[in-house]
Amino acid sequence: MIQNLFRKQKKYATIPSPQVKKDIPEGLMRKCPDCGSIIVTKELEKNLKVCKKCQYHFPMTAPERIASLIDEERFFELDADLSSKDPLSFPNYSAKLASDREKTNMNEAIVTGEGTVGGHPCIIGVMDSRFRMGSMGSVVGEKIARAANRASMKRYPFILFSASGGARMQEGVLSLMQMAKTSAALERMHRNRVLFVSVLTNPTTGGVSASFSSLGDINLAEPKALIGFAGRRVIEQTVRQKLPDDFQTAEFLLKNGQLDKVVPRCEMRQTLIRVLDLHTVGGSLD
Structure with a gap:
């Protein structure tokens, strides 16, 4: 009996039963x-x-982002009925669009609308990477252009959150045309002296980074967000140089003058309110 007290006990692994696994949410x-x-x-x-x-x-969904920014129940969605077609009859594109609509409960990769932030009326756009990786198709470009035109007409600041893999290849040149269309709409805002705040989140790449997301009167970004046009490996092969470890991060862009500030998410709402307080009088540039 005494020997049994000092005998090494075998250790047994406990395997949860299928029922226990089902009980874990x-x-x-x-x-x-x-x-x-x-x-x-x-x-x-x-x-x-x-x-x-x-x-x-x-990553945040568009509804989550909007809820974290706007004043309570002060958001009214615009152009929610717009949805992409399949102009090039690209294989499986229609099926993938239908799948994303069901998965995200959204018609497209961006939500635009009117709301108030700290009491300031604004036009707000938020891209959602769950829908075709936030790629910019004809509807995304159209909604951004309409939002910019509405901001220009009502003289409301336009705040746009980008999260995208770039232009949507399934729509070919129609997708690439959105770079020019959105840039032209933002130029009209600039001529009318209406504030445009661009917030770049992870990731913001390709044609989106090369067009509207980089054209803000004030350009902000979240920490460590990937921001760039071409991929790192492509650039290294082209220039035949080793790029810095922090290349194409928000911090790298801030250091080299492409961003005005890197803002942690918990500080984003207050930062935007401060920007609106300082730069807007009735929605136009001070």
Whole structure:
């Protein structure tokens, strides 16, 4: 009996039964891709989807972003009925659009509307990377152009959050044309001295970064956001040089003068309110 007290006990692994696995709610926890921390989903959402340990910014949906910025119940969506067609009869494009509409409950990769931020009436646009990776098709360009024209007409500041993989290849040249159309609409805003604030989030690349997202009177970005036109490897092969480790990050762009400020998500609303307070009188540039 005494020998049994000092005998090494075998360790057994406990395997949860299928029933126990079913009882654990799906999506209860999230793992931070940057530091590896396990985070309770509800706690993550309370912190605006920012990891408390390493400050990694998880992607936000357009509705979540709008809710974090506007004054309570002060947002009215515009052009919600616009949706993309398949002008080039691109293989499986229509099916993929239908799938994204069902998955996101959105008609397109951007939500535009009117709202108030800190009491300031604004036109707001928010791109959503869940829908075709936020790619810019003809409807995305049209909604941005309409929003800019409305801001110009009503003399409201226009705040646009970009999150995109670039132009939408399934629409070919029609997608590329949106770069010129949106830029022209923003130029009309500039001539009318109406404020345009562009906020670049992770990622903002391709034709979007080369057009409207870089044309703000004030350009802001979230920390560590990937911002650039071509991919890192393509650029290195072209220039035949090793690029800095922080190349195409928000911090790199700030250091080299392309951004005005890198703003953590928890400070974004107050930063925008401060910008609107300083730069707008009735919606026009001071």
